[in-house]
Amino acid sequence: MLGDRRNTTEWFRSVYEHVTLPAIYTFVFIIGLGANVWGLKSLLQKWKSLGHINVFLLNLGIANFLFLPTLPFLTAYYFMGNKWIFGDAFCKITRFCFNLNLYGSIGFLTCISVYRYLAIVHAVKAKGRITVRNSVAISVVVWLLVSAQSLPDMLFPKNSPNRTEKCHHTTSNEYVENYLKYSVGWTLTGFVMPLLIFLGCYGHVTLVLCHKNTINKVVKQRSLKLMFILILLFSVCYIPYHIFKNLSLYSRAFFFKHGKYPTWDKGVFTAHQISRGLVCLNSVLNPLVYLHVMDIPAQLQQLLQRFRQTFTRLFVSEYGSVPVAQTVSTAIS
Template sequence: MSFYNIETHCNLTTQPLVSSIMPPLLIVELLLGLPGNLMALWVFSRHLRSWMPNVVYLLNLVLADFLLLVSLPFRIDHMLHDENWVFGDAWCRINLFMLAINRSASIGFMTVVAVDRYFKVVHPHHRVNFITVRQAAGIAGFIWFVVISSRLPLLANDLLIKKNNLSLCRSFNPFKVPPPGIVLHYIMYLSEFFLSFIVLVFCSARIYCVLRRRQIEKKKKARQTIGILLVIVAIFLLCFFPGVALGLSALYLKSLGEKYCEVFRFNGELFVLAIGFTYLNSVLDPVIYGFCSSIFRDAVKKAISQFALVKCNPSHNRWSKSGSHNDRTKSEGDI
């Protein structure tokens, strides 16, 4: 089905505010997100023998971020050319598909990390805490299957719209009657947020109550566990809530009719800007890696120490092999 002739609500237009603000925002996110995720990939791949289930989930979060980082340069070009998409219909579909996969997979694996922490604290003897790395990989595979299958409508429908000599590539368009596949895309966009948010709040509340009842909330590991969940919830809300809130307001304004078109269009621009906050998760996810994995923390500390040592004294540009081996052994034993 082609969308070129489908009627839109309040007439589809370009978004000057988006074209001026989004390119520098996306460029900053790309420049900040790429080094952190490359380092995470390098760290996790170097410690394959010491993997635990939580590291499997974190690695898949890294992979989800790379889908975004690969897609961002094309969105940046799109915005820099006043939203004129020059890469064709097929790549428009693939690009939007990859962006949607990043969001869904990020939400999924952030939620799984929180659930994993919940079982370790609230139900320490549950068999979930003793799953193997292979079983954790199976869980990750199931999440990818659900995420990819639910986003297939973005590949099956034409998303490139011709408007005033422009080719607009958007997955959220103000159609008066969206096709069924796009309706499913909208439903997934909202439902995955609310379902995961409920799980995150539940896990956080139960962990806090259990630790407080045991009167160990001041101990280091307890504080770290609470910190992990607070960081996940904070990143979750910062990255995903603005887009959901503005998406719901767009649906409400659309229901009010054509007389609210100006407000509807402005809300649409704010919605696209809120999507920029969604892309921010690739920048902030390394914070989760640091909280959840001592392997990642130790590697970052070691890199910083080495950089500082070399900068202060260029002659000491090597670590001793014995010290490096001891640090690595210590790091591998504490995930």
């Protein structure tokens, strides 16, 4: 029975890690890089008109750019059958950049949630307190906290004694018990606490938006759309990853101590592998936040409308009617 489990697990690991995960990383690298470049360019163009929230949006973009350049190396690692050829130091740097991206994104999304909460619920009181200086100071504190939480991860070995070419995203089995304790504390401070702040802020914002008729309808719609984007990010990228990462670590520690896996290990292992792919999508979904704040959807609609007009002028319409350009020239002559 154990042999069947191991065969199934190894088959899934082989297919997922060597085919699916590199494909996800390639997709995230291409789409995420394009979306973030476009988003940050638009952010800088509208810097003055966005208010103090632009500081958090800029830092959110920086968090994405810390991770995206490492994806080609991780793609090569998994594509080559979990063989890391770039050195142990760069392995730890790569994993460190992933953690900075993950927990930096969570931190700045939380800051944006608090900002929107203050702007809607406590607009009068917060007007003089939300300044660029305060936003920069808060951003520095977020980076310091995220770095302090992530640095201990670099102290754990990322390879196995008998497989020095490995680059584990957690650590080897010999240190998994200590890593589990660290990971639980990291999850509580780096994820659970921000999640509770996010839920508290948007729970209150939702009540205010539903019961106050004085708030502009456009503001309501934009706030609810932003809340939906953030819920999507937490639900798809962050919550599954943290749950199944810690359960998988517990299962590995249980096996190392008792010589067997828990009965639920197979399902947790599969879910954890899938969540590792989903958590990387945050670099693709994060741009939706600052694109939404900058009202890029309206710009996209205008761009598409211009494209349709250009398309109509350049090509013959259906049923062989005369092109618009020809009609105009005939009318002029």
